[in-house]
Every structure is written in structure tokens, then in C-alpha cells.
Amino acid sequence: MNLKTRSDDLELLLAVLEFGGFSAAADALNIQVARISRSVTKIEKNLGATILIRTTRRVMLTDEGKKFVDEVNIGLQHIHNAEAEITVKTKIPQGKLRIDAVSPFIFHQIAPHINAFKKVYPSIEIELNSNEGIADLIEKRTDVAIRIGKLDDSTLHAKALGKSSLFIVASPQYIAQNGLPKKPTDLKNHTLIGFSNIKTLNKWPIRELDTITPTITASNGETIRQLALSGGGITCLSGFMVNHDIESGKLIPLIDSYRIEGTDRELVNAVFYKSSAAYERVKAFIDFIKPKLTL
16 A cells, blocks of 8 residues: 555644644644645645645635545544554553542543543553642653643653634623623622732733733633632633533633734643653653543
8 A cells, every 4th residue: 555645744734733834833742834844845745635725814625635634634544453453462551650630630631531541551650730830740750741831951852642722701690799790800800819829821812912810820721710610700710620511611711813823832742861761651642642632
């Protein structure tokens, strides 16, 4: 079988769609935009069809592109499953795996899948640790950490897990009692819930308003979520925490037309030392958890 496209080119095409553009994908993967552009152009040339429509603000799939990408996703998943099956049979990772992340990410994205992970890798012993700040992997004896936002430590190897949009939200109860803010300046007349320990998290991604002044603060994102759910006020939280709340109507997104997307705070990465003795366990965990994340 002689394929017209290479799997690495296909993965770069999928990255463009996942991160919403060439530049965003290049930043997340830490490679040059030109490399991604060459791969996408090569795919289109080999297929003799236009896959992406490029505009100054975003990229969109053509009808042919959507059909192609749907089939590619299915094919790559088959390859991943085959590789995972062979890996499990030939070299089963074992030993302790220490995972660090902020509490809400562990609660919403990791803990629900640990039982399934243990069924696939019964010889890996899991230790979950939560830090609301950035933990030093060596000091905390951590094998892999999930980091939200821009990465600063260049000594660590990073694996992009995706992007989690930020939402300004409040409960229906709060809105019924206090009214619906229609523009950013209206927020000054409302109860705002923010972070007490990391002040940069009180910079909300909305136009016409920079840093908010919260009247209620907490050090933990899950605590802030619970305050919002109980009608305590308006807050800004990541989609990985509130997507289900929004879908179920427990929280309502506010002033969406003013929301700025594509900020560094949306980035979600797994970081680790590639030379670590735990690398095979880390790789097994990342490969398992990434497709299950609902960012």
C-alpha cells in the first residue's frame, strides 16, 4: 500500500485544527510555522484538493477537508490502538507514577479515568498530588505535571494536551437576583469571585476590562466553582472545569461577545523530564489520558 500522505504531516494538520490556526499550533508544538505550512501544502498537493480555507482570523475545513479529516482521525485512532496493544503485550510499564496538577484538573479530568488506566496498566502505582501553584518536579518528586498556561521552564520536556477556553460564568440564581451584565463595565456593579493566591488569574480575557477587583477570593479553583454554583457571584474559570456545568445549565456564560480567545492561559501541557527513569510510565499515562480530556 502506497500512501500519498505521511502520518507526521497528518498530525500537523490535525494540530492546526485543534489549536485553531498555524501560529497557535506552532506555538503549542514548539516548531516553526513554516514547517506546519509545508506539511499542509504537501497534503493538499498530493490529494489534489483544498483541505483548509485560510483567512486572516482563522482556518476552516472545506467539505472535502472535513470528510478527509474525519477518516484520518479514525485511521490514526486505529494505529494508536494497535500500537498500544503491542506495547502492552511486549513491554508493560510498571512502578510508581507521581502525577501533579491543580486540584480542579485532577478532580474533573484525571481522577475519573484512573480506574480505566489501572485496568490497562495494572502494574503502575498511581500517586496524585495537587498544587495550586507551579510545583518543582524534582523537589516534589513528581514524574509528570499538568500545567495550565504559558510554560517558562525550558529544561522540561512538554507534550501539548490541548487548549481550554476561559468563560465568564454565573449561576441562574445569581442572575435572577442581580441582573444580567451586558457589557464588561457592568461587572463593576456585581459580586466578582477571584483568586487570592495567584493575582494574574484575576486578569479576565475580556475586552474593555483588564484586571478585576474581586469581593470574594479563594485559593482553589474548585472552591471558586462551588461559590459560583451556589449563586455567590460571577467568576472566570477554564472550560475543563465548567463545560459540563454550562451544558447542564448550572452555570451561564456571560458577555461572550467581549471574550478574548487564544490567550496563554488556555494552554494545557504535560511536562516531565524525558531522561527520567519513569519516562515509559509517563508516556503511557499521557497517551492514555489525552484523548479522554474534555478541555
